[in-house]
Amino acid sequence: MMEWLEFSDIVGISIVIYVVVLALNNIHLKHSAKKGIIVSGIALAVLYTFDMLWYVIYYKCPQSEKTDYILNLVTCIVYLMIPLALSTFFAIYAHSIRKIRHYVGVTTIILLAVMDIINIFYPILFYHENSNMYFKPLSLIMHILCFVAFLILLADMILAKSFDYEDTFLATFVGVTMFIGLLGSWINYDLKTLWLGLGISYLLMYLAVSEIYNKKDFLSGLPNRNAYEKTIAHMKNNYATIVMIDMNDLKRYNDTMGHAAGDRYIFATSKTLADAYAESGKLFRIGGDEFCLISSNTKEELSRIAEALLKNGKCNPKYGDFPINFAYGIGVREEGDTASYVLKKADEAMYENKRKKERV
Known part of the structure; x- marks a missing residue:
């Protein structure tokens, strides 16, 4: 049996590869947008890779305090990739005129990253015992902050000048997919749903970015x-x-x-x-x-x-x-x-x- 092999992570990596190849060959995207998409993709690829590593350790290593520490470290690295992926997409959509929501979004992303790093040394979000993962109460705040940052990102997308009803419909599905993933993670410890939700959201976000640029005149910057x-x-x-x-x-x-x-x-x-x-x-x-x-x-x-x-x-x-x-x-x-x-x-x-x- 190959219980340690996580095919959901392989699907996630496949989605990342697909999006990155599309972005690299999309002549309409600005360089900054391509760079943001690729960096976010790398962050998600690292997330999926370390999630597979988590299962290898879980199934191959004996239960011990050392194994629990390693599993906790790997999980912290996995969660740290979420604010990194969000930050690059946030940079794509952040308008030149900063508003309060942008500062809230940046602060939220920084808080998520700091909490993940602290959790490596002191469990404030989650911990591992006998190779099993358990959330602490503060983890609910982490889930909420993550979704708040994501909503701010979607708000920037929807407020883009060339955004129309199709893009709004797509952005809504991005938000719903992300919410389902976070809900499954918090309620049922269903991290597979969360990680796949991130991959699907990444794909949908790329489609939204691509649509915006496809509807934008390269020379004037106006809707085309x-x-x-x-x-x-x-x-x-x-x-x-x-x-x-x-x-x-x-x-x-x-x-x-x-x-x-x-x-x-x-x-x-x-x-x-x-x-x-x-x-x-x-x-x-x-x-x-x-x-x-x-x-x-x-x-x-x-x-x-x-x-x-x-x-x-x-x-x-x-x-x-x-x-x-x-x-x-x-x-x-x-x-x-x-x-x-x-x-x-x-x-x-x-x-x-x-x-x-x-x-x-």
Whole structure:
């Protein structure tokens, strides 16, 4: 019999290998995201490896105080991998503007790591006796802190600008899976469920990260055509207007200054538009020089913002020394209008605006 061989840990390592290979070959992921995913994967691989070692010691070594100490040390190393894995994912999602939840998350992760290290020398979370593991009361706090850190991480994911209903659904399953694992660990000492739950959560987290980047325009940082199509396909009557925007000078920039300068011009324009409409709705880059804003604001409010930008004539200086020149059209949703019909109205208004500018 090979009781010491834990196939659940082998499944966990297989999941880690699968995710790491996908991440390494995903051209859309930023370097920092890839690095975070890989480091988290390494932490989980160490967790699964030491968990297998725990069973080898349990089945192969005689019961003694020394065996209990070794089992406790191995378990502490296993648990120490959880805050390490969380910290790297937390770094991926932490927004540039720190909020209280970020400090709470970091403090929680540090506390988890410190408690695991202390437990090596003094059992405050769990202990081993006759080769069996037993939780101490403080361990419940550890489980709660772990889930709090995980929830903060999910909150950062859901608050990402390109997060939509699909990503929210996926993030919910990540949280539920993690919760079931922690619950099984605390109530039934079912660590296999916890470790597999971590592996499944790791896979789902990668899928969520990948989806976010797949819906993000690499150049402008705005939600891209993919995100736009999915938003339009599932959009309900929770908007009032749609604005179509088309840059006027991009071809000239590309022809006279080169495509590199054209890309900088797109970046400056998109960032300036995003800043101006930050409180007005969700802005997408849907083509080379085309943008779409889905808004709850009135036509008059959105028109005032557009005219103010055009009157100023310059992109925000922090994005480069570029003029701003675009045509725009606003479609207003009337009772019974479909999203495609409002888009058509906005598109027609935008092209009419462009023709007027060309005649001037």
